[in-house]
Amino acid sequence: VVMIIVIVLSHKCKINPDNIATPVAASLGDLTTVVVLAGVSQFLFQITNFRSLLLMIIIVFFLTLIPIWTMICARNEHVKDVLIHGWSPIIAAMFISSTGGLILAFAVQTLHGIIAFQPVMNGVCGNLVTVQASRLSTALHQQGKPGEFQNDEQHTASTDCPNPYKLFCSRANASCIVRLLLFMAIPGHLTFLFIIWQLAANHIQISFLFISLYLIAALIQVAVLLYIAQWIVSFVWRHRRDPDNVCIPYLTSTGDLLGTALLTCVFLLLA
The missing domain is CATH 1.10.357.20 (SLC41 divalent cation transporters, integral membrane domain)
Incomplete structure (x- = not known):
């Protein structure tokens, strides 16, 4: 969503999105990763009961999402090349x-x-x-x-x-x-x-x-x-x-x- 906003605003301001979008994506990607990782880690460390079971559920959940997202991407011609190459x-x-x-x-x-x-x-x-x-x-x-x-x-x-x-x-x-x-x-x-x-x-x-x-x-x-x-x-x-x-x-x-x-x-x- 942020990337779309950045690109749209760049066009409206007559600025080349190539000069802005990629650095913003890299910076926000690092920031988002750190924030999410810190938040999830703190949440998991606070849980004392059923921690192993919860971790197993999370792993199985994301493994289950892999074929679902693969099928969705394979049907989209705009991102199919990314999935393959x-x-x-x-x-x-x-x-x-x-x-x-x-x-x-x-x-x-x-x-x-x-x-x-x-x-x-x-x-x-x-x-x-x-x-x-x-x-x-x-x-x-x-x-x-x-x-x-x-x-x-x-x-x-x-x-x-x-x-x-x-x-x-x-x-x-x-x-x-x-x-x-x-x-x-x-x-x-x-x-x-x-x-x-x-x-x-x-x-x-x-x-x-x-x-x-x-x-x-x-x-x-x-x-x-x-x-x-x-x-x-x-x-x-x-x-x-x-x-x-x-x-x-x-x-x-x-x-x-x-x-x-x-x-x-x-x-x-x-x-």
């Missing part, structure tokens, strides 16, 4: 994110304070890159169905890796947008660094050297993910798949892995 990106993204989790588990045990910066490092990058992926996907959808290109030049470009110079340094409108998204990471990270410094001033020391290395790592993370987004959207489209259903899980999970690794390197350099 949407599993592999999610499962692959889980494995990629789990690798980042292993790195974070090591870092938390040995590097003091890293846990405060990890959500910021990955969150800012994830929002920026998903905006770019959504914009690229929308541009392709305006041309036709997945797999269709307006001309042979676009089809040939989709088979090759993007030119980094043209992607980041040319005067084309697409390159300007990429640079804008890349350097938007700087004020975003500085804002959250200031918030972390204010909230945890007695526990975390933030020096000028740390800020410099942190921003370099953040720019590397965003630049790599923007490059991957440019390639993977065209690649998925050329193979007749909807990039909206495939690309974002890969990009966000890769961003989590890369961001955690780069942040760990920053802390190791300063250790």
